[in-house]
Amino acid sequence: GAGVSQSPRYKVAKRGQDVALRCDPISGHVSLFWYQQALGQGPEFLTYFQNEAQLDKSGLPSDRFFAERPEGSVSTLKIQRTQQEDSAVYLCASSQRGNTEAFFGQGTRLTVV
Amino acid sequence: AQKVTQAQTEISVVEKEDVTLDCVYETRDTTYYLFWYKQPPSGELVFLIRRNSFDEQNEISGRYSWNFQKSTSSFNFTITASQVVDSAVYFCALSEPKNSGGSNYKLTFGKGTLLTVNP
Numbered sequence: 214g215a216g217v218s219q220s221p222r223y224k225v226a227k228r229g230q231d232v233a234l235r236c237d238p239i240s241g242h243v244s245l246f247w248y249q250q251a252l253g254q255g256p257e258f259l260t261y262f263q264n265e266a267q268l269d270k271s272g273l274p275s276d277r278f279f280a281e282r283p284e285g286s287v288s289t290l291k292i293q294r295t296q297q298e299d300s301a302v303y304l305c306a307s308s309q310r311g312n313t314e315a316f317f318g319q320g321t322r323l324t325v326v
Numbered sequence: 327a328q329k330v331t332q333a334q335t336e337i338s339v340v341e342k343e344d345v346t347l348d349c350v351y352e353t354r355d356t357t358y359y360l361f362w363y364k365q366p367p368s369g370e371l372v373f374l375i376r377r378n379s380f381d382e383q384n385e386i387s388g389r390y391s392w393n394f395q396k397s398t399s400s401f402n403f404t405i406t407a408s409q410v411v412d413s414a415v416y417f418c419a420l421s422e423p424k425n426s427g428g429s430n431y432k433l434t435f436g437k438g439t440l441l442t443v444n445p
Contacts, residue, residue: 246432254437255330255419255435255436255438256371256435257435258432258433269432302369306371314373314376315433316373317371317372320370
């Protein structure tokens with residue numbers, strides 16, 4: 214596609230519910246990143262994929278967070294047993310290679326009630 | 327540890343004024359990249375510039391210019407003759423590939439500066 218596409222744009226989840234957030238990167242982009250952006254803050258790194266390999270998951274805040282990119286294109290970020298502190302915008306970014314600029318999607322705004 | 331500080335939380339100017347957004351960074355590496363992104367109300371982060379740590383030449387792109395000074399660890403961004411469409415949150419970011427495993431160019435962002443340009 215023309216840009217990075219994320220779905221859904223908005224998600225309201227009840228506390229304890231599991232959610233899955235989808236990212237469609239730009240076609241052919243090797244690198245894929247997930248970031249979490251709390252209200253009024255800058256994005257914070259969650260995890261990084263190079264093709265289908267998850268090379269860095271050091272930013273995932275707990276074992277309730279899980280990400281995958283099984284075929285090296287679409288990625289899914291899953292949050293189990295959501296908590297109120299998980300409320301944030303989740304941004305996905307992709308780049309051709311690691312050392313080129315990253316293009317961001319519009320994000321998924323998750324609200325846990 | 328890498329850190330990016332954007333001391334200005336909010337700036338408000340009148341259209342056609344020049345405005346400078348400050349960015350100060352901390353890094354322990356000699357090889358790194360600096361970035362500026364714009365985040366309009368729609369939410370996506372729009373790439374503006376990437377600068378290699380070895381290239382201290384200032385850059386101008388239309389009404390935008392960037393001043394990179396390694397001596398003060400600063401990478402400031404100036405908008406000349408601001409326009410209402412420039413209103414957005416602007417983020418400065420740092421990437422240290424060497425300390426990120428060599429291939430992971432993950433970004434460390436500042437907290438952003440909200441720029442409001444009034445007509």
